[in-house]
Amino acid sequence: MQPAYKAQTTSLSALALGAIGVVYGDIGTSPLYTLKQVFMANPGIAIERTNILGTLSLIFWSLIIVVSLKYVLFVMRADNRGEGGVMALMALALRQVKDKRHVYELLMLLGLFGAALFYGDGIITPAISVLSAIEGLKIAAPSLQPWVIPLTILVLFLLFFFQRSGSARVGKLFGPIMILWFVTIGWLGLKAIMQTPAILAAFNPYYALNFFIKNKSLSFIALGCIVLALTGAEALYADIGHFGRRPIQRAWFILVLPALLLNYFGQGALLLQSPAAIQNPFYLLAPSWLLYPLIILATLATVIASQAVISGAFSITHQAIKLGYLPRLEVQHTSEREIGQIYLPAVNWGLLAAVIIVVLGFQSSDNLASAYGVAVTGTMLITTLLVFIVIHYQWHWRWWQAALIFGFFLIIDIAFFSANMLKISSGGWLPLMIAVLLFTVMITWKQGIRIFAITTHNDSIPLLSFIHNIMQSPPTRVSGTAVFMTTDPYRVPRALLHNLMHNKVLHERIIVLTVEIEDVPHISPIERIEVRTLHEDFFLLLVRYGFKDDPNIPHALPLCGPKGLDIHMMETSFFLGRETLVPTLHPQMARWREKLFLTMFRNASSATTFFKIPSNRVVELGTQVEL
Numbered sequence: 001m002q003p004a005y006k007a008q009t010t011s012l013s014a015l016a017l018g019a020i021g022v023v024y025g026d027i028g029t030s031p032l033y034t035l036k037q038v039f040m041a042n043p044g045i046a047i048e049r050t051n052i053l054g055t056l057s058l059i060f061w062s063l064i065i066v067v068s069l070k071y072v073l074f075v076m077r078a079d080n081r082g083e084g085g086v087m088a089l090m091a092l093a094l095r096q097v098k099d100k101r102h103v104y105e106l107l108m109l110l111g112l113f114g115a116a117l118f119y120g121d122g123i124i125t126p127a128i129s130v131l132s133a134i135e136g137l138k139i140a141a142p143s144l145q146p147w148v149i150p151l152t153i154l155v156l157f158l159l160f161f162f163q164r165s166g167s168a169r170v171g172k173l174f175g176p177i178m179i180l181w182f183v184t185i186g187w188l189g190l191k192a193i194m195q196t197p198a199i200l201a202a203f204n205p206y207y208a209l210n211f212f213i214k215n216k217s218l219s220f221i222a223l224g225c226i227v228l229a230l231t232g233a234e235a236l237y238a239d240i241g242h243f244g245r246r247p248i249q250r251a252w253f254i255l256v257l258p259a260l261l262l263n264y265f266g267q268g269a270l271l272l273q274s275p276a277a278i279q280n281p282f283y284l285l286a287p288s289w290l291l292y293p294l295i296i297l298a299t300l301a302t303v304i305a306s307q308a309v310i311s312g313a314f315s316i317t318h319q320a321i322k323l324g325y326l327p328r329l330e331v332q333h334t335s336e337r338e339i340g341q342i343y344l345p346a347v348n349w350g351l352l353a354a355v356i357i358v359v360l361g362f363q364s365s366d367n368l369a370s371a372y373g374v375a376v377t378g379t380m381l382i383t384t385l386l387v388f389i390v391i392h393y394q395w396h397w398r399w400w401q402a403a404l405i406f407g408f409f410l411i412i413d414i415a416f417f418s419a420n421m422l423k424i425s426s427g428g429w430l431p432l433m434i435a436v437l438l439f440t441v442m443i444t445w446k447q448g449i450r451i452f453a454i455t456t457h458n459d460s461i462p463l464l465s466f467i468h469n470i471m472q473s474p475p476t477r478v479s480g481t482a483v484f485m486t487t488d489p490y491r492v493p494r495a496l497l498h499n500l501m502h503n504k505v506l507h508e509r510i511i512v513l514t515v516e517i518e519d520v521p522h523i524s525p526i527e528r529i530e531v532r533t534l535h536e537d538f539f540l541l542l543v544r545y546g547f548k549d550d551p552n553i554p555h556a557l558p559l560c561g562p563k564g565l566d567i568h569m570m571e572t573s574f575f576l577g578r579e580t581l582v583p584t585l586h587p588q589m590a591r592w593r594e595k596l597f598l599t600m601f602r603n604a605s606s607a608t609t610f611f612k613i614p615s616n617r618v619v620e621l622g623t624q625v626e627l
Helices: 004-022 034-040 049-077 086-096 100-136 141-163 168-195 197-203 205-215 215-231 233-238 245-275 275-279 288-322 347-361 367-371 374-393 399-421 427-460 461-472 494-503 553-562 591-603
Strands: 475-487 505-517 528-535 538-545 572-582 618-626
Touching: 004 034, 004 168, 004 245, 004 288, 034 215, 034 245, 034 275, 034 367, 049 168, 049 197, 049 205, 049 215, 049 233, 049 374, 049 399, 086 100, 086 288, 086 374, 086 591, 100 141, 100 288, 100 367, 100 374, 141 288, 141 347, 141 528, 168 197, 168 245, 168 275, 168 288, 197 245, 197 528, 205 215, 215 374, 215 399, 233 374, 245 275, 288 347, 347 367, 374 399, 374 427, 427 572, 427 591, 475 494, 494 505, 494 572, 494 618, 528 553, 538 553, 553 572, 572 591
Parallel strands: 475 505, 475 572, 505 538, 572 618
Antiparallel strands: 528 538
């Protein structure tokens, strides 16, 4: 029998392998373009010894402070019942300030804008990653340069096309491929360092300070390029739920961080020997015989990095839908065992269209680097602010203790974000524009649903009064169970009124069903169901889910049996209201926002599909509601 400690170590190693394949793709492919961009985007910074050492020193200390200290050691502890990411963090922070309305609203807006920024990152990451990998062809064979854009689009199309098949099978290859990637880039860097060991002086923070003193305002612009080394840091926190904290930490310190540092310092060593190598120091590290295999490996690594971002976009959209910030969309589960492996067709094809437009518009990774960084640093800044709230209210740190540590991180985040704001005119407007559009969509949907709920509440009848009155003069009763779904468990569902009005009957057993999505990732089966008896044959059924749970009403109904309410699907009919919204003469929000909300409402996925209710058991009753 395998010893417990050995089994635990094996499991931890397996999770660390998975983390390397999924979590570290984005930050792991940053050496393809980061160091090159510092000098190529800032021609005023000379490619000479002190500037090379200063740049590497800034990259080194950024990886140590921002990634290792902030994310790996601090932020990852602020999980929402084992889940991370900006939406989970927002839900956790909001739970701490429920009684402080203004703070609550501010944090909600911050969290939503952070989620919106993620989509900007999700569009740029596949574009710049795949493009920078295939640009190696220009080094291997300059005559192939015209094929860079077509090949990039082909790789991206195939990547998005196969999303509907799920990443389960391909995912098994992610870990070994990324290990090969990190070992390869580390080995290439080590070779160059051994030839020019003087580059190791960059560990001294003096060179980072001297870089700022020497280059003055140009150094601040360069900071906007150095942040490219940190892209993907947010993924360490977002993927806690998939792998756990310890495997991600172990993978970072044992393999990923050493490999990245070796490669960055190797590129710096190459530049000390040959400043002309700045045209592409990553690929010029490799011997000629390794160039084509390295391009293939880099392409695979960037596809994996892109896969992680795309999966993240699916996940964050799914969470936003269930937290009430986006309309229902079609969700397909691509794995019978892993609930987190989902596919959203609308998000997938929308991302693909946006990514291809970005590639065609910017044409090169050098141009795209100008757009990259604004979304990343904005999300980092918002994460720091939300974690600050959590450690004060939930961890009960004193204000000065929280401010001392996270104030230091906040200063660094503000510096990076400010430096990237200088990129707005040259491409940084793109992720900001995407974020503003999606942020507008989310707050419009949230406000529209709130107005809709108030309107329907005011126009409806209290449920208990209705039951009391209807029992005084009961209509004809028919056999079977009728389930009426509603968002307001204390008012009579419109579908119930319409059924009574048109069919003049009530079923022998009436269940008013409300689904509640909590601000926690998961609800256990024990806590999922609450049954309240309103009358001898009238019941209120509350079904609770976490924002990462998969709502499935047929699977939840058997849980009612132990609570005294046996429901047999073949004897049960589900009555759902199909509301048609019409604009009012006096809208409660701007007319254009009202039209946007009405469009989203009309195109939202049906409750039948979203809650997995068999269509042959559903009766939909239509009604008009003036918004």
